Amino acid sequence: MEHVPACNSRYKDVEYWDERYEKEESFEWFGDLSKFQHLLERHVHKEDNILVLGCGNSSLSFNMYQRGFCSITNIDYSGVCIETMAKRHADCQEMQWLKMDARHLAFSESTFDVVLEKGTLDAMTVEEKDPWNVSAETAGLIHQVLKEISRVLKPGGRFISITFAQPHFRKRLLACYEYGWSVQTHSYGAGFQYFLYVLTKGESLSPEDRALEDRLSNEKDLQAVVHLQEADSEDYLSRIGV
Template sequence: MMSTLPEANQTYGTKDYWISRFNQENVYEWLVDYQQLKAHLAENINQDDTILILGCGNSLLGEKLYNDGYRMIISMDYCENVVGNMSLHCDSCKSINWLTMDATNMTIKDNCIDVVLEKATIDTFLVGEKNLWSLSPSSIEKVDKTLSEISRLLKPDGKFISLSFNQPHFRGKLYSNDKYDWRIKSIDTIGVNFHHYLYVIQKGLSQTESADYYVYQPPAITTIKSEETIEEREENDIFAINLDN
């Protein structure tokens, strides 16, 4: 059973919403299921890698990975109830390491994780934003703390794999800060009717090995002089067209 959808997207960014939802809902798979990700993950993750699933929620991602031979899996979420529920979901889940942690302050030692994997966890940090061209200071701070933590615990050649709603011209710049000591290795589009974006980011990657992405500028906002009405402006624009060119 799934809980009632929130009235506003901002609710997705609150812990109370998730605790309530996880008390009502057994499993739910955000964005895409494991089969759609399987080949992409196999290209970037070795079966003996230590994998941290960030904001695991009630997804079956960890369970599916374990059943495919990936044995060193840590699933973490900041909601204690979902960590408890999912750890008992199946026999495979009982063999996964489960932790209750906040992504902005993780109790994991430095340089010990090969791969950090997340599906839409960082997206939830931005649900209250009205303009992705210009993020609020609070969102920038939360994302920065999380990415700094991911960078800290990754091994020198470790990877951060992120599946997001956000297109590269928004997310690429956010992920490309030199302070994290990594570069974007690849950006893949997943989905047919609705596209999602899979970012593979690797520490120690050279500039020549990194993926290119477009950085668009927000559209210019044209202001109208206070003494000029909208109708007058539209009329003036029409007569300003040069038909000789």
């Protein structure tokens, strides 16, 4: 692929995306709307107020707009992307294009019926070598983004996440009491499967997802205790006179 960076860490750099968007016309992660439209239309209504995170130069928002989903706000942290896409779709008067960081959404609570992302969370986790044990830095980043998504969703609103991450990996990040949503999984694609997660604000986690969240919380608590014990031991040893 022409625009693949030399190392995965560059996917986290806005400079990489600015450079890419200056050269690249369009790119679709995980297929265009036609591949998952049958799933999306079950959970997104034409009258919904929709936020698209990390919109990039994808045609997704425009394709949805053409099908009657007109109230769409697109954000990306690349100013080059936002300027280009705003000019490209200037005739779509009900669509907005805003330069914004997904970690700090400049919207009031309960603003959107739907928050949609396609590949944005994947770009944030691209450096991780072990999907079972995501680094504290990446987990903290994802947590910050998901908290913001939950905050701006209306009660009953849906966060829709489109990804290649399988449920046994991605649910470890999505299934959390703090976000106040349920987790539903769909898949699409022939041969290689992609996944569409629907997280509904105000619904409870399933028993299976509650058990997962409880287990992960216990693991974190145990790791914290072990870390403190190790620190105490080291401090104790440093005070021993020889």
